[in-house]
Amino acid sequence: MPPAHPASVPQHRRPLPLRVGTRASPLALWQTRDFLARVTRFCPVLRDAKAFEEHQLLTSGDRIQDRRLAEIGGKGLFAKEIHEALLDRRIDFAVHSLKDLETEMPPGIVLACTLKREDARDVLVPGPALAAPDPADPLAALPRGAVIGTSSVRRQSQLLHRRPDLSVVMFRGNVQTRLRKLAEGEAAATMLALAGLKRLALAPPGAVALDPEVMVPAAGQGIVGVTVRADDTELRELLAAIEDPEARAVSAAERALLAALDGSCRTPIGGHARLLADGRLRLTGLVARADGGFLLRRTLEGDAAEAARLGAELGASLRRDAPADLFA
Numbered sequence: 001m002p003p004a005h006p007a008s009v010p011q012h013r014r015p016l017p018l019r020v021g022t023r024a025s026p027l028a029l030w031q032t033r034d035f036l037a038r039v040t041r042f043c044p045v046l047r048d049a050k051a052f053e054e055h056q057l058l059t060s061g062d063r064i065q066d067r068r069l070a071e072i073g074g075k076g077l078f079a080k081e082i083h084e085a086l087l088d089r090r091i092d093f094a095v096h097s098l099k100d101l102e103t104e105m106p107p108g109i110v111l112a113c114t115l116k117r118e119d120a121r122d123v124l125v126p127g128p129a130l131a132a133p134d135p136a137d138p139l140a141a142l143p144r145g146a147v148i149g150t151s152s153v154r155r156q157s158q159l160l161h162r163r164p165d166l167s168v169v170m171f172r173g174n175v176q177t178r179l180r181k182l183a184e185g186e187a188a189a190t191m192l193a194l195a196g197l198k199r200l201a202l203a204p205p206g207a208v209a210l211d212p213e214v215m216v217p218a219a220g221q222g223i224v225g226v227t228v229r230a231d232d233t234e235l236r237e238l239l240a241a242i243e244d245p246e247a248r249a250v251s252a253a254e255r256a257l258l259a260a261l262d263g264s265c266r267t268p269i270g271g272h273a274r275l276l277a278d279g280r281l282r283l284t285g286l287v288a289r290a291d292g293g294f295l296l297r298r299t300l301e302g303d304a305a306e307a308a309r310l311g312a313e314l315g316a317s318l319r320r321d322a323p324a325d326l327f328a
């Protein structure tokens with residue numbers, strides 16, 4: 001799809017500023033400001049310094065720091081209060097990390113725009129006591145019995161499947177908090193999304209990216225998504241014009257996979273799609289047990305125009321062949 005010509009962007013007659021909702025973490029703020037910069041490049045009438053007003057919102061996911069997301073209700077927790085602000089008309093649109101956004105939007109809210117994907121891979125970050133891992137096989141290099149900090153059941157299951165000798169301690173908080181815990185020796189290494197590190201211009205020494213076939217990323221990882229009220233035609237048109245069609249296709253596949261598998265938010269699930277040179281789409285899905293004792297990974301290729309159908313099909317196939325208790 002060719003990028004829409006700027007002339008097709010609607011003139012904005014509505015009162016300014018447009019109010020943008022965001023979480024307050026450094027990563028969320030970076031993503032929000034990057035998004036606003038894209039909008040103003042595309043729509044010069046919004047270049048005015050007073051065109052946007054940033055509303056930082058505290059979500060349940062930010063408040064609850066002592067438990068796994070999987071235990072307290074999963075993804076929706078980073079978006080609930082933001083959805084409420086949209087529906088209450090306290091904000092006009094909101095910027096999210098797509099991987100923290102539930103697959104089904106609440107009534108009245110739509111995912112209007114997905115931005116160009118940053119690197120979707122996870123990285124292994126060694127703490128100060130560890131030698132830099134071998135980039136060819138980073139997980140093999142971890143010392144026997146080492147303690148790895150993560151609170152993601154998806155990362156934990158894939159790590160323990162490969163290395164049952166390792167143990168895992170909970171690491172929550174934003175990217176900076178987790179790096180501080182690592183520096184303080186709470187774990188020998190941790191795993192983070194490369195996208196977050198790149199956006200924050202952080203390059204922890206020894207960090208190595210993990211092959212997405214070895215550590216299947218989360219659905220939507222590295223993609224920023226923007227939500228608006230379904231009835232806000234004007235903003236929906238503007239946002240549709242700056243959408244990245246490739247990000248829309250891969251996220252449609254990954255999110256349909258997630259939706260098809262989503263029996264319980266405690267289930268480790270991975271989903272990663274990429275567009276091939278011939279316009280086809282290749283999707284890898286993973287479902288596992290948190291302790292790594294069971295792990296099923298499958299790949300499917302199909303027409304990128306039918307990304308969501310492909311995701312649903314792969315999700316159904318994984319679900320059929322995984323133990324039923326994973327979806328209880």
Ligand SMILES: NCc1[nH]cc(CCC(=O)O)c1CC(=O)O
Nearest residue numbers: 097099192193195196221222223
């Ligand atoms: N769950 C927190 C979160 N949500 C999005 C990112 C990274 C950026 C992205 O995936 O777009 C992170 C940090 C991490 O997982 O290390």
